[in-house]
Amino acid sequence: MxxxxxxxxxxxxxxxxxxxxxxxxxxxxxxxxxxxxxxxxxxxxxxxxxxxDRRAQEFKLGRPLTVGVTVPDLTNPFFSEVLKGLAAAARAGGYRLLIGESGEDPAEELRLVEELVDHSGALVLCSSRLTRAGLEKALALPVPVVCINRTVKNAGVVAIDYRAASRLLLEHLTGLGHRRVLYVGGPATSWSDGERRRTLRRTARSLDVTLDEIEGGWAGHHGYDAGPTVLRSRATAVITFNDLVGVGLLSWLLDNDVDVPAELSVASYDDIPIAAYARPPLTSLRNERAKLGELAWRQLTARLAGDDWPGPDLLAPELVVRASTGPARRRARIRTT
Amino acid sequence: MxxxxxxxxxxxxxxxxxxxxxxxxxxxxxxxxxxxxxxxxxxxxxxxxxxxDRRAQEFKLGRPLTVGVTVPDLTNPFFSEVLKGLAAAARAGGYRLLIGESGEDPAEELRLVEELVDHSGALVLCSSRLTRAGLEKALALPVPVVCINRTVKNAGVVAIDYRAASRLLLEHLTGLGHRRVLYVGGPATSWSDGERRRTLRRTARSLDVTLDEIEGGWAGHHGYDAGPTVLRSRATAVITFNDLVGVGLLSWLLDNDVDVPAELSVASYDDIPIAAYARPPLTSLRNERAKLGELAWRQLTARLAGDDWPGPDLLAPELVVRASTGPARRRARIRTT
DNA sequence: CAACCGGATGCAAACGATTGCAATCGATCG
DNA sequence: CGATCGATTGCAATCGTTTGCATCCGGTTG
Structure with missing residues (x-):
């Protein structure tokens, strides 16, 4: 059969x-x-x-009905949901998605891009970790390219408005009386980590908040491992690169009897589903991830229709306040672990 | 440019x-x-x-270098990791992955399958939610099909050994003195939910444990919503369909001052990363998900090489005991919420 | 009645790559 | 010195589909 x-x-x-x-x-x-x-x-x-036979069809017609997408990490719900939105939009337009995962590695992402372009009529780079040089190469390819969460010239751009995001976060924290905030960063290759830092710094200055920064990563264990450093810092509130890191950090803090938010407030970006189920539930910035994918598709269709790139689409996030942030208090004691 | x-x-x-x-x-x-x-x-x-021009190449060669995959839900880490393993193996073999998400909907999955098959030389159905009739249709297609976590004749099969899994879980719980266990189920369309139920019942009988079952779902909110029913039950331990449901349930229990594990033990299947960061950390069954993908690819290559299907590959899970399970106690009180 | 017309259909040439087979060449051998 | 051989290379067919153009047909018109 x-x-x-x-x-x-x-x-x-x-x-x-x-x-x-x-x-x-x-x-x-x-x-x-x-x-x-x-x-x-x-x-x-x-x-x-x-x-x-679609292969024969596409071959004859010359126009590929496939869009290649790269993401750093399939297991991160942020990216899965972007893919969801993109896939739905592309499907509605009669296109299919070829998905590649770079594993957070710029070199691997470049290989992936070169491979995908052979099979696709367009490329979507989601939170691209490519170096500047790598990005140049990608843009020189004979297909239109859209970047999600990375601004770049001569390409479509769809991104979250991190300026608004950072302002929401810091205003929330200062409203609670916090004057010293620690940012636990993401991967160095991440453009959006850079944006978060840049906008946090700028907003911190204008709000007269002291901002400290440490290195982190993108996954739960990065947050957990940052625990000791966080505890030693003099900040009364912590902002983490994303919810995975935030949840990992919360877990360490609870393991080590730090009362959140009484002793330390924690907030984060993205608001993925588990943020609500964390202990305590995590204050986070909700964004319409699926919409990012949709908008990327919109930019692409405009471009495929022969128009110029429309301007960048910026998506404003929304702060979801939960129990992980509260009024600033004097830290109970300085502990060492 | x-x-x-x-x-x-x-x-x-x-x-x-x-x-x-x-x-x-x-x-x-x-x-x-x-x-x-x-x-x-x-x-x-x-x-x-x-x-x-890969389209021309594939067309001429007649053999498509693409494998179509369906998953119920891209945002579930279980599936993402299977995809990871599969993608890596396929890539090493010079193949690409065309990924489709069915949204847990059997009808949508069937549409997806018919679409994917036009572009692919092989199909991998991951935790297929297809009806029996739908599955027949898929198997009648002119390409080899591998099912992950669903047994079926005339196709490749790679699955987790749920018999072993359920035994590990129940033996762990009886070892702690639990004699009455409640299972919070998954989607009705899920074959693996059926397997979990079947093997739990069977093992419960042999261990002289009373097993109750209620309906649940696949996501965190399904677990959260099951909270009241769980609390009313007379079981001293709960097993949830997967970790997302488990984490959701834990969240409800903590919100309602139920002491886990003193009053109620909770355990689950899959051991996705957040299980370790839940409060309390969730006892769960670790399985090698990426390996599922790899093995699926192995079955496929064997088949593409012209051999018959090898027998099913069964992967034995391993129990990771964390703080969410503990000795059975008399329930403090019957509460109503 | 011849010329014409337009709708319906078939013929054959593409698309870009791979590959069996023939052609070519220089060198070697009898 | 001509035949032969092996190593290279080119010619042309081919994959399944789409599509411009020619063809065919019955009916209408002058």
């Missing part, structure tokens, strides 16, 4: 007693063919279980 | 002063061509930035 012979156009033509051109036109809904013939051909095709 | 003209084989041939056949052979490493010509052609191709 499995691995049967493929039915081709010519088989349908023979069975229907017509030529391949007629069959092709009938199936593709050309108005050059008489209705009876169309009906007959359709019937025969259905009977024989004909399915067009 | 963007959207430049494609360089074709004939352009390289012209520039190099040879024929297309020579160029093709030179680039593909045929030993029929003299080394100097190979070097020259390679140089010219590089200079011109030639990249083979």
């Amino acid at each position: 499995s691995v049967a012979e493929r039915v081709r156009l010519i088989d349908v033509a023979r069975e229907a007693g017509t030529s391949v051109s007629t069959v092709s036109r009938a199936l593709n809904g050309s108005d050059l063919i008489s209705p009876e013939v169309v009906a007959h051909v359709r019937a025969v095709a259905g009977e024989l279980g004909y399915r067009a | 963007s959207v430049a003209e494609r360089v074709r084989l004939i352009d390289v041939a012209r520039e190099a002063g040879t024929s297309v056949s020579t160029v093709s052979r030179a680039l593909n490493g045929s030993d029929l061509i003299s080394p100097e010509v190979v070097a020259h052609v390679r140089a010219v191709a590089g200079e011109l930035g030639y990249r083979a």
